[in-house]
Amino acid sequence: MTLSPLAPAGFPDLPTIDGVRFAAVAAGVRYKGRTDVMLVELAEGSVVAGVFTRSSTRSAPVLDCETKIKFGGEGRAAFLVNSGNSNAFTGSAGDTSVAAIVAAVSDATGVENHRVFTSSTGVIGEPLPHDRITVKLADLNSALDADGIEGAAQAIMTTDTFAKGSGRTVTIDGRPVRIAGIAKGSGMIAPDMATMLVYIFTDAVISQSALQSLLGTLTDQTFNCITVDSDTSTSDTLLMGATGASGVDVGESAAFAQALHDVMLDLAHLVVRDGEGATKFVEVRVSGAATDADARKVGLAIANSPLVKTAIAGEDPNWGRIVMAVGKSGAQANRDKLTIRFGDIVVAENGWVSPDYAEKAGADYMKQQDLCISVDMGLAGGMATVWTCDLTHGYIQINADYRS
Amino acid sequence: MTLSPLAPAGFPDLPTIDGVRFAAVAAGVRYKGRTDVMLVELAEGSVVAGVFTRSSTRSAPVLDCETKIKFGGEGRAAFLVNSGNSNAFTGSAGDTSVAAIVAAVSDATGVENHRVFTSSTGVIGEPLPHDRITVKLADLNSALDADGIEGAAQAIMTTDTFAKGSGRTVTIDGRPVRIAGIAKGSGMIAPDMATMLVYIFTDAVISQSALQSLLGTLTDQTFNCITVDSDTSTSDTLLMGATGASGVDVGESAAFAQALHDVMLDLAHLVVRDGEGATKFVEVRVSGAATDADARKVGLAIANSPLVKTAIAGEDPNWGRIVMAVGKSGAQANRDKLTIRFGDIVVAENGWVSPDYAEKAGADYMKQQDLCISVDMGLAGGMATVWTCDLTHGYIQINADYRS
Numbered sequence: 001m002t003l004s005p006l007a008p009a010g011f012p013d014l015p016t017i018d019g020v021r022f023a024a025v026a027a028g029v030r031y032k033g034r035t036d037v038m039l040v041e042l043a044e045g046s047v048v049a050g051v052f053t054r055s056s057t058r059s060a061p062v063l064d065c066e067t068k069i070k071f072g073g074e075g076r077a078a079f080l081v082n083s084g085n086s087n088a089f090t091g092s093a094g095d096t097s098v099a100a101i102v103a104a105v106s107d108a109t110g111v112e113n114h115r116v117f118t119s120s121t122g123v124i125g126e127p128l129p130h131d132r133i134t135v136k137l138a139d140l141n142s143a144l145d146a147d148g149i150e151g152a153a154q155a156i157m158t159t160d161t162f163a164k165g166s167g168r169t170v171t172i173d174g175r176p177v178r179i180a181g182i183a184k185g186s187g188m189i190a191p192d193m194a195t196m197l198v199y200i201f202t203d204a205v206i207s208q209s210a211l212q213s214l215l216g217t218l219t220d221q222t223f224n225c226i227t228v229d230s231d232t233s234t235s236d237t238l239l240m241g242a243t244g245a246s247g248v249d250v251g252e253s254a255a256f257a258q259a260l261h262d263v264m265l266d267l268a269h270l271v272v273r274d275g276e277g278a279t280k281f282v283e284v285r286v287s288g289a290a291t292d293a294d295a296r297k298v299g300l301a302i303a304n305s306p307l308v309k310t311a312i313a314g315e316d317p318n319w320g321r322i323v324m325a326v327g328k329s330g331a332q333a334n335r336d337k338l339t340i341r342f343g344d345i346v347v348a349e350n351g352w353v354s355p356d357y358a359e360k361a362g363a364d365y366m367k368q369q370d371l372c373i374s375v376d377m378g379l380a381g382g383m384a385t386v387w388t389c390d391l392t393h394g395y396i397q398i399n400a401d402y403r404s
Numbered sequence: 405m406t407l408s409p410l411a412p413a414g415f416p417d418l419p420t421i422d423g424v425r426f427a428a429v430a431a432g433v434r435y436k437g438r439t440d441v442m443l444v445e446l447a448e449g450s451v452v453a454g455v456f457t458r459s460s461t462r463s464a465p466v467l468d469c470e471t472k473i474k475f476g477g478e479g480r481a482a483f484l485v486n487s488g489n490s491n492a493f494t495g496s497a498g499d500t501s502v503a504a505i506v507a508a509v510s511d512a513t514g515v516e517n518h519r520v521f522t523s524s525t526g527v528i529g530e531p532l533p534h535d536r537i538t539v540k541l542a543d544l545n546s547a548l549d550a551d552g553i554e555g556a557a558q559a560i561m562t563t564d565t566f567a568k569g570s571g572r573t574v575t576i577d578g579r580p581v582r583i584a585g586i587a588k589g590s591g592m593i594a595p596d597m598a599t600m601l602v603y604i605f606t607d608a609v610i611s612q613s614a615l616q617s618l619l620g621t622l623t624d625q626t627f628n629c630i631t632v633d634s635d636t637s638t639s640d641t642l643l644m645g646a647t648g649a650s651g652v653d654v655g656e657s658a659a660f661a662q663a664l665h666d667v668m669l670d671l672a673h674l675v676v677r678d679g680e681g682a683t684k685f686v687e688v689r690v691s692g693a694a695t696d697a698d699a700r701k702v703g704l705a706i707a708n709s710p711l712v713k714t715a716i717a718g719e720d721p722n723w724g725r726i727v728m729a730v731g732k733s734g735a736q737a738n739r740d741k742l743t744i745r746f747g748d749i750v751v752a753e754n755g756w757v758s759p760d761y762a763e764k765a766g767a768d769y770m771k772q773q774d775l776c777i778s779v780d781m782g783l784a785g786g787m788a789t790v791w792t793c794d795l796t797h798g799y800i801q802i803n804a805d806y807r808s
Contacts (some may be wrong), residue, residue, distance in 0.1 A: 057731030057739045072778050087728040089739060091756030124724025125757060229710040234731050275531045306633040306710070306795075307803055314804030320528025323493040325463030327638050335493060352495030353529060391710075399711055399797075400718030 004186075006273035006281050006389070007162045011150050014167035017201040019043035019243030022148030023140045024155035027132045030084025030122060035155035037133055037377035038139040038252050039399040040079040040199065041109055042241040046207035048077050048117065049215045053236035060087050060094030061118045062235060064102070068114055072208045077115040079199060079239055080105045080133075081156050088234040092287070097130040106133035108141040119197050122158050123183065156197055160186045160274050160396055167264035170259040175249045177204045179259055181240075183267040186274040187229070190255065192240045196271050198238040199224070200263060212359035214260065215240055225296075225386045228275035228301050229395070263301035271386045276283065277394025280312050282387065285374040288339075289382030293329035298375060299386040301329035309391035312371065317362030319347045321331035321389040326375060337378030408590075408775065409675035410685050410793070411566045415554050416572035419582035421605040422648030423447035423553060427544045428551030428559035428567035430537045430713075434488025434526060435579035438449035438557035443544040444483040444603065445513055446645040451612035452481050452521065452618045457640035464491050464498030465522045468506070470516055472554070473505075476612045477674040481519040483603060484509045484641055485560050488589070491524040491532040492638040494646065501534040510753045512545040523601050526562050557586035560601055563802060564590045564678050566712040570670035571633070572663040579652045581608045583663055587671040589640075590678040600675050602627070602642040604667060614655050618664065619644055630705050630788045632679035676791050681798025684716050686791065692743075693786030698735035702779060703790040713795035718773065721750045721766030730779060741782030744753055746770065 020042055042048070050069040052062050080101055086096050087393040102116045109116075120128060153163035167180040185196025206214075219238060250256035273281055283300050289295035300310055302325040311318035319340050324335050336351035342365045346354045365371070424446055428439040446452070454473040456466050484505055491498050506520045513520075557567035571584040589600025609620075613659060623642060654660035677685055688706050693699035706712055706729040715722035723744050730737050740755035746769045750758045769775070 053731075055731030056733075056737040057742075086724075089752065089755065091740065091754060095757065123751065124727055126724075159712075177769070234728055281511045306799070308802055310803035313800065314803070320490075320493060323461045323528055324459070324638055327457075327459030329460075331460075335459040336495065339460075348493065348529065349494065350495060352497065362779075380541065392804075393797050395710070396714055396717065396795065396797050396800060398681060399714035400720070 004119045004274045007280055007297055008270070011153065011163050012167060014149055014165050014180040014223050015169050015177050016146050017180050017243065018245035020037050020153040020201045020204045020241065021144035021146050023143035023145060023153040024148065025136045025143070027082065027136045028127060035151065036084050037082045037136060037140065038152040038155040039081070039105070040152060041111070042077040043245065044076050045074060045208065046077050046241050046243045047074050047211055048244060049208060049212040049240050051215055051238040052380050053233055055123050055234045056060050057089060057234050058236045059120060059379045060090065060098045062237060064098045065117050065237060065239070068117060071114060072134050073115070074208065075115060076111045077117065077241060078111040079117050081119040081197060082133055083156050083158050083402065084122040085120055085126055085128045086122050086124050086235045086346055089125040089248055090127055090193050093127050097128040099132045101133055104137045106135040108137035110294065117239055119235065120200065121156065121235050123230045123272060124234060130373065141377050149180060149182060152190055155354040156184040158184060159276060162274060164267055164270040164274070166263045166270070168259040170255050172248050172250060172253050172255055175246065175248050177246050177250060177256060178202060179263050181263045181267050185271040186276050196236055198267055200240040203244065204242050204256060205246065206242050206252040207249050214257060214261065218261050221261060222268045225397040226268045226272050227300060227386065228272060228386050234281055236382050237332045248255050248306050261349050269387060272389050275389035276398045277392040278389030279392055280390040281370045281374045282312060282389060283385060284388065286377065288378045289384045290332040290379045291382040292384055295382040295384035296386070297329045297331040299384045301325045302373065302375070303386045303388035306391055309388065312366070313390040313392045315345065315363065315366040317359065317366050322373065322375065332379060333377060334379065337365055339378060341374040343372055352401070406565065408565045408678045409683055415557065415567050415569050416571065416579055418553055418569050418584040419573050420545040420550050421451065421582050421584050422441050422607045422649035423469045423646065424605045424645065425548035427549060428552065429540045429544050429547070431486065431540045433486050433536050439555065440488050441484070441486045441540060442505045442556040442559040443509070443517070443548065444556060447649065448479040448480050449478060450481050450645050450647045451610065451615055453612060453644050455619055455623045455642045457637055459464045461493060461638050463492065463524060463639045464502045464510045466641060468502045469521050469641060470712060472521060474509050475518060477519070478612065479519060479520065481645060482509050482513050483521050485523040485601060486537055487560050487562050488526040489524060489530055490526050490528050490533045490639045493529040495533055497531055501532040502520070504534045505537055506542045509561050512541035513781040515662045521643055523639065525560065525601055525639050528638060532701050541542040542737065544749040550720065553584060553586060553658035560588040563589060563680060564588050566678060568671055568674040568678070570674070572666045572667055574663040576652050576654060576657050577652065581650050581652045581654060581660060582606060583667050585671050587675055589675040592678050596677040599641055600627070602671055604644040606646045607648065608646050608653055608660060609648040610646050610654050615644060615646055617784060619663060622665050622668050625665060626672045629675050630672045631704060631790065636802065659767050672689035673791060678791050679793035679794040680802045682793030683796055684794040685774045686716060686793060687776045687789060688792065689776060689789045690781065691778070691787045692782045692784065694736040694783050695786040696788055697761040699786040700790070701735040702730055702781065706730045706777065706779070707790045707792035710795055713769050713792070716770070717794040717796045719767065719770040720803050721751065721763065721770050723745055724778065726779065729784070736783060737781060743780040743782060745778040747776055
């Protein structure tokens, strides 16, 4: 797997979160010669919140996590994640695998069963060889390390070409509060919840219900605004644990919410930057729509259009395809009020190509790696921004022989 | 442009429709060295019905046709179609071009302005050099020929790799009634009306309102059930002319409706078989859904999924991606009641891979050119069938440099 041309320089230095420890191991679930299982342990006094895929065929681990999140509570907790096999559409054997892994984690760590959250990512519909995981639990438990987050991020990768992390330290009431998150995901990324795996940790003091509510709101502004291929996974999971170790209550803090938003948006962008076969990172800004919901419809119609995405891959300033996507979005639109921009270049307005637009300027702009396409609908104040990547030969290559 | 591997052996022998004449010419609208404009003349006593794209950015010729269809009426009529430029998103100049072409057709043929229907297909957002068309009208008019339908079908092609035609002769009250149709379309094909250009002719006697109503119903069962890339064109047009020359009234005839349905389904399938880069023709049959609408949602979610379509391109019997697509469709679904088949092979049932399923059987099946994927939802009686093709390197190639 070649590194994505849109990858950042390296894995960032993340703040250490007091009360959180990580371990990773090579269990050979599917892949050879790499780590594929991570264990995270959260200290006494932790709360856990989660957001999950809405797929009606979601996996056994997702269903198990949903139940446990609803149960709420506070105390020690553990996350166990494997890559290579998603344990989705695996019938009652899927539940058996989850139960076996949860029991093994509980045995090894002493965390109660109902505080053990598991995720699985990879191929759908094949039995999970959970024995390969459970046999490694003792090793994982003894390897737990407060500085092991990068190794954990590597272990959860599937078709990802780089490990994804983001962190912030924010000062509240004069004291530091830390947030660190990791994510995996490069295909099946569409905005119906994260469509990826994301784990975020903080030492903030916050109630489970406040964290759950904040996480839902911020997911809509971040992970639900990205799309790679419009497909939605059966396994997507965002889990966040707060240990409270900082002693700083962030329940009403706008600064904390902003910092968490930024970490989530960073991770969402990194997932797009690792989109299968991606060579361009594209921001689609829609303004002037009848409503915010309409703006989002237009943004996603553009961001998901195979014709728009192949034009971007070909560095073709094909604004006609943007018009096509606006037209098919189902949003209220008046052809003659649209303004379309590539970066700062006004390409089309008043239902026609702009008199000042020079094709060469558009073509030069499209050669950049990071692009911004703006559409002003000219109707009212509805706005939305979504992010996507281009559609290339690389996407076909990766997905035409993923299983073989 | 290489011929699609899914192309039929050749253009079919179509029945001659009394009262309809065709001509084609090379006007150089955009392409060199090929015909790019067709003229069709319908004799005295003809009625014309039409169905159009629902895009909110639809083209000037589409808007003009819609108005004229609503006006109704009976008498001589003409269709003028150019390829290479869609005259879409061309502001008020788009209307000027339509008016100029309509006037030139009227001058040359003597057909009244409000009975002249035009279509344009090709690049969006560039001014249509309509002078290149109007200057050819006298030539076109003198070339009109009852047997010119294949030449007309060739002139309307854009990225199509073969001309598309279908016909039927049906006996009603002991007398023959003939139907012949042509179509173009290989990209931007998604089920929101035809997303292509289709022209159908018959010598049946039928009122304009009956024909209009029949055409709408049959479009939902044919052109609205195919998808290539989920994108919707700004120009899509289905026009049908009935000359009445057979003298056979088909107003209530089920046999006529069935024959017209078959012509429309043939043309819809030919469009899929010429899908950009297509190497597989795929029927997706959904049964047992809560409602027909739910079945359609599931069928389209499968048929539009980039992950399903790339797996098919790779001849990978990846039924896990079918489960993913069912899950994201938004239709009511119970994972454990799904039955998935590739052809007659039961792949998955009861929420798990079928105990009798052998991966080799699935892999062998996927090597065929024509595939059928069936999903039984196991819930109720809702059914739908949709058709699509695979997503290949060819699609990327064609669309990453269409304009250049």
